[in-house]
Amino acid sequence: AAATRPGPPPLPVRSGPCGRAFVLVDHGRPAATIVIPPDAGEAARRAADILRTSVLKMSGVDLPVVAAAEPSRPNCAVLGFPPESLPPEVATALPTLRPDGFVAAASNGHLYVVGGSGRGVVYGVVHLLEKYFGCRRFSPTAERFPRADDLALGCLYEAVNPANDVRAVNGDLTLDADYRDWLRLTDLREIYGDGYYVHTFDRLVPWRTWFAAHPEYFALMNGKRVPDQPCLSRPEVFDIAAARLREEMAAQPDKRTWSVSQNDNFSYCQCPECLKAIEEEGSPAGPVVRFVNRIAALFPDRTISTLAYQYSRPAPRRTRPLPNVEIMLCTIELDRSRPIAEAPASASFVRDIGDWARLTDNIYLWDYTVNFSHFVSPFPNLRVLAPNIRFFAGHGVGKHFQQTNTGPGHEGSELKAYLLARLLWDPKTDPDAVVDEFLDGYYGRAGRWIRRYIDALHDALERSGARLDIYEPPAVHAADYLSADDVAVYNGLFDKAEAAVAGDREALGRVRTARLPLLYAELEIAKDDMFGPRGFYEERGGRFAARPDMVRRLESFAARCREGGVRNLNEGGLSPEAYVEAFRRFVDVQVEGNRAFRRPVAADPPPAAKYARGDLAVLTNGVRGAADFKVHWLGWEGLDFVLTLDLGAPAAAREIALSTLSDARSWILHPASVACEVSADGASFREAGTKTVPGDHRDEDAVRTFLWTDDTVPPGTLAATRFVRFRVEGVKRLPDWHASAGGAAWVFVDEIVVR
Structure with missing residues (x-):
C-alpha cells in the first residue's frame, strides 16, 4: 500500500x-x-x-x-x-x-x-x-x-x-508576487539555498577545480574517468562536498533546504566500489542515497534534497533516506496524453513512486506540463492534471514543482497555472468547474468558444491514441490531433471567439494571443511538408511559389507575438523575432538554380537514425533547417564524418554551401572544421579549401553556412564538378565552459547547395 x-x-x-x-x-x-x-x-x-x-x-x-x-x-x-x-x-x-x-x-x-x-x-x-x-x-x-x-x-x-505544503508552478507569470499570493503558490527562493535547488554536484565538487589533478574523484565510464559526475565512493569527494556545503550554509543561514544532486546528464560512476553499491541496491540511486544520507547526518537541522531522475529514478532496495533527506522524484520520461495511473508506458514510474513511498514520506514531485521545445504549440494535457495530482497525493507526496514554464503566449499558460494552483491546494477540486470559471473570467464572451476548442483538441488526441511528449515538434501530430480536418475545426472556433469579443479590445487581445499555438502548429507543419498539400509552397508551371495563405499566417503570428508581449518560444529562449527570421530563411527554398536539389548523398558513417529518420535526402530537399534540430537536420554524435554528393554530370560550379547548427543546451556545436573537395569522376578530387570555426564555440549563431565560391578558391577548382565531398571534423567533446563538459558533442548538418 x-x-x-x-x-x-x-x-x-x-x-x-x-x-x-x-x-x-x-x-x-x-x-x-x-x-x-x-x-x-x-x-x-x-x-x-x-x-x-x-x-x-x-x-x-x-x-x-x-x-x-x-x-x-x-x-x-x-x-x-x-x-x-x-x-x-x-x-x-x-x-x-x-x-x-x-x-x-x-x-x-x-x-x-x-x-x-x-x-x-x-x-x-x-x-x-x-x-x-x-x-x-x-x-x-x-x-x-x-x-x-x-x-x-x-x-x-x-x-x-492545504493538501500540499509546497505548491510551485514554474514560469515568468509566477514571478509576480501579488499573482503568486492569490494563487497560493510557494516562492521556492525562500526555501532553497541560492544556487542549490537542483543539479548541484558540480557546484559542490567543481570538475574545473579538481579533474586535472584528481581524475579519480570523478565518474568512471567505459574504463575512462569523465567529469560528468563525481565518484560518490571516494572519501575525498565527500569531504570536499561537505566542506563546500558548510561554507554555503554559513553564507545563507536563513535557507533550510539544500540540494546535493546529480548533474544533468546520463552518466554515473561505474568504478568497482560504485558498481558494488548499485548491485546491492538494485539501482544507480543506491550510491546517491548513501552519499546524501552521510551529508544529511552532518546537518540534521537542514533538509538535504536529492534527485530521483532518469537513471536514479528507481528506488534503492536496502538504504532508506534519512528523515531530513528530500527525494525529488521526476516524471520527465512519461506520456502526457493519459493519466499516469492508466498509461501502460508509465508502469515503471508507478512502480518507482510506490517503492519510494515505502521508503520515505519526504517526496518532492517534479512534474512536466508543457512542451519544452515548443512552448507556443497545442499541448492538450489539461485532462491529466487532476488525476495525476490525485495519484501523487495517494502516494504521500506533499510537495510539488509543476514545471509549466508559464509566460506570455505560451500555450494555455494562464489557464494551466490557475488550474494547477487550485489542484495543488485541494486535489479534490473539480477541474472542469475551474476551467469554466477561468475561461469566462479571462476571455469574456469568447470563453465558451475557447472551451469548445479545448474540448475538441483533447477529444481529437484521445480518439487518435497518440502519445504526447514534452519535446516533440507539432508536425509529429499532423495525422492525428493536428490533422488538416481538425485544424479547420479549431480555426472555425477561434473565428467565432474573436467575433464574440470584437468590440472588447482587452478580451480580443487575449483571444488573439490564445490563437498563437494554432498558428504556430500550422507553420511548423508547413515546414515539415514544404512542397506537400499542407506545405508553404505550391508548384505552378514547374516553379515553386509561396502560398499566400501561409505567408499571411507567418505575418499574423509575428504581429500577435508583438501584441501579446511574447518573449520566448522554447526552453532555449528562442525569441519570436529570431523564429520568424529563421522561418523565412527556412522557407527560402534552395530550388531555382540549385544543382544539388534532390540529388543523392552518401555518408560515412551514416547519421543517427533518430533525427529526420537518418534520411540523407534531407540534405538536398531544397529546405534549409531552422533552429529546431528535430526538423530537417541530420546528426552525428562525437564523430568525424564524410558526405559525398553526386550531381549527376560534370559542370562548372559557382558556389558550394553547407550549413550546420549550434544548440549548446542540446549538446550540439558547429564542427571544428569542414573541408570541401570536388571531382569530375569520383576518383580524383581537388581541394576547394578548409573552413574552421574559431574560438571556443560559445555564443555562436544558431546556423552557420560554410561557403566556397569560384572567386575564393584556386582558379579552375570548381570546373567540371560532379562529385562534392565534405570532410567534417567534429568538436567531439563538449568544451570546458559547457555544463556537461566532456560529454559527446553532436554535429548537425542540413542543406547542401551547389550553384
Whole structure:
C-alpha cells in the first residue's frame, strides 16, 4: 500500500448566514479597521495590504490599517495575531495548522484571520475575498473585483489546511508576487539555498577545480574517468562536498533546504566500489542515497534534497533516506496524453513512486506540463492534471514543482497555472468547474468558444491514441490531433471567439494571443511538408511559389507575438523575432538554380537514425533547417564524418554551401572544421579549401553556412564538378565552459547547395 502523509486530522469547516456579522463597508462608507500586531511579520503586513487594496477596488473605500497590541475599537479585521490575543475558538485551532493553513472567524464583533508559520494569514484573506466577494486574479494583468457599496460577512468559522505544503508552478507569470499570493503558490527562493535547488554536484565538487589533478574523484565510464559526475565512493569527494556545503550554509543561514544532486546528464560512476553499491541496491540511486544520507547526518537541522531522475529514478532496495533527506522524484520520461495511473508506458514510474513511498514520506514531485521545445504549440494535457495530482497525493507526496514554464503566449499558460494552483491546494477540486470559471473570467464572451476548442483538441488526441511528449515538434501530430480536418475545426472556433469579443479590445487581445499555438502548429507543419498539400509552397508551371495563405499566417503570428508581449518560444529562449527570421530563411527554398536539389548523398558513417529518420535526402530537399534540430537536420554524435554528393554530370560550379547548427543546451556545436573537395569522376578530387570555426564555440549563431565560391578558391577548382565531398571534423567533446563538459558533442548538418 502507498504511504500516507502524516499530519493532523481534517479541520472542521463551519460557516453560515447570520446577517451582517462583520461589516467592512456600509453604504459606501468605511465601517472597519484593519489591525495587525506592532511586530507584524511580512505575511501579516501582506495580508493587510491585500485586504485594504481589494476593498478599495470593490468599493472605492480605503480602510485604515493600524498596528496595535490588540483591537481597541469595534469592528476590526484582526490579522496575524498570536494565540494569547485571540478568542479561544480561534486560538485552539492554531496547533492543527500546517505552515500555510489558516483560521478565519467572525467573533465578538471582529473578523479574525490567522495562519500557520508560513503564509496562512495571506491565504486566509485571499480565501475570504474569493469565496464571499467573488474576487479573482486570473493572471498578473487580469483580475475581477465586483463593485459594491456594501461589503459584509455573515457569521463564519473556517479552518483550512492545504493538501500540499509546497505548491510551485514554474514560469515568468509566477514571478509576480501579488499573482503568486492569490494563487497560493510557494516562492521556492525562500526555501532553497541560492544556487542549490537542483543539479548541484558540480557546484559542490567543481570538475574545473579538481579533474586535472584528481581524475579519480570523478565518474568512471567505459574504463575512462569523465567529469560528468563525481565518484560518490571516494572519501575525498565527500569531504570536499561537505566542506563546500558548510561554507554555503554559513553564507545563507536563513535557507533550510539544500540540494546535493546529480548533474544533468546520463552518466554515473561505474568504478568497482560504485558498481558494488548499485548491485546491492538494485539501482544507480543506491550510491546517491548513501552519499546524501552521510551529508544529511552532518546537518540534521537542514533538509538535504536529492534527485530521483532518469537513471536514479528507481528506488534503492536496502538504504532508506534519512528523515531530513528530500527525494525529488521526476516524471520527465512519461506520456502526457493519459493519466499516469492508466498509461501502460508509465508502469515503471508507478512502480518507482510506490517503492519510494515505502521508503520515505519526504517526496518532492517534479512534474512536466508543457512542451519544452515548443512552448507556443497545442499541448492538450489539461485532462491529466487532476488525476495525476490525485495519484501523487495517494502516494504521500506533499510537495510539488509543476514545471509549466508559464509566460506570455505560451500555450494555455494562464489557464494551466490557475488550474494547477487550485489542484495543488485541494486535489479534490473539480477541474472542469475551474476551467469554466477561468475561461469566462479571462476571455469574456469568447470563453465558451475557447472551451469548445479545448474540448475538441483533447477529444481529437484521445480518439487518435497518440502519445504526447514534452519535446516533440507539432508536425509529429499532423495525422492525428493536428490533422488538416481538425485544424479547420479549431480555426472555425477561434473565428467565432474573436467575433464574440470584437468590440472588447482587452478580451480580443487575449483571444488573439490564445490563437498563437494554432498558428504556430500550422507553420511548423508547413515546414515539415514544404512542397506537400499542407506545405508553404505550391508548384505552378514547374516553379515553386509561396502560398499566400501561409505567408499571411507567418505575418499574423509575428504581429500577435508583438501584441501579446511574447518573449520566448522554447526552453532555449528562442525569441519570436529570431523564429520568424529563421522561418523565412527556412522557407527560402534552395530550388531555382540549385544543382544539388534532390540529388543523392552518401555518408560515412551514416547519421543517427533518430533525427529526420537518418534520411540523407534531407540534405538536398531544397529546405534549409531552422533552429529546431528535430526538423530537417541530420546528426552525428562525437564523430568525424564524410558526405559525398553526386550531381549527376560534370559542370562548372559557382558556389558550394553547407550549413550546420549550434544548440549548446542540446549538446550540439558547429564542427571544428569542414573541408570541401570536388571531382569530375569520383576518383580524383581537388581541394576547394578548409573552413574552421574559431574560438571556443560559445555564443555562436544558431546556423552557420560554410561557403566556397569560384572567386575564393584556386582558379579552375570548381570546373567540371560532379562529385562534392565534405570532410567534417567534429568538436567531439563538449568544451570546458559547457555544463556537461566532456560529454559527446553532436554535429548537425542540413542543406547542401551547389550553384
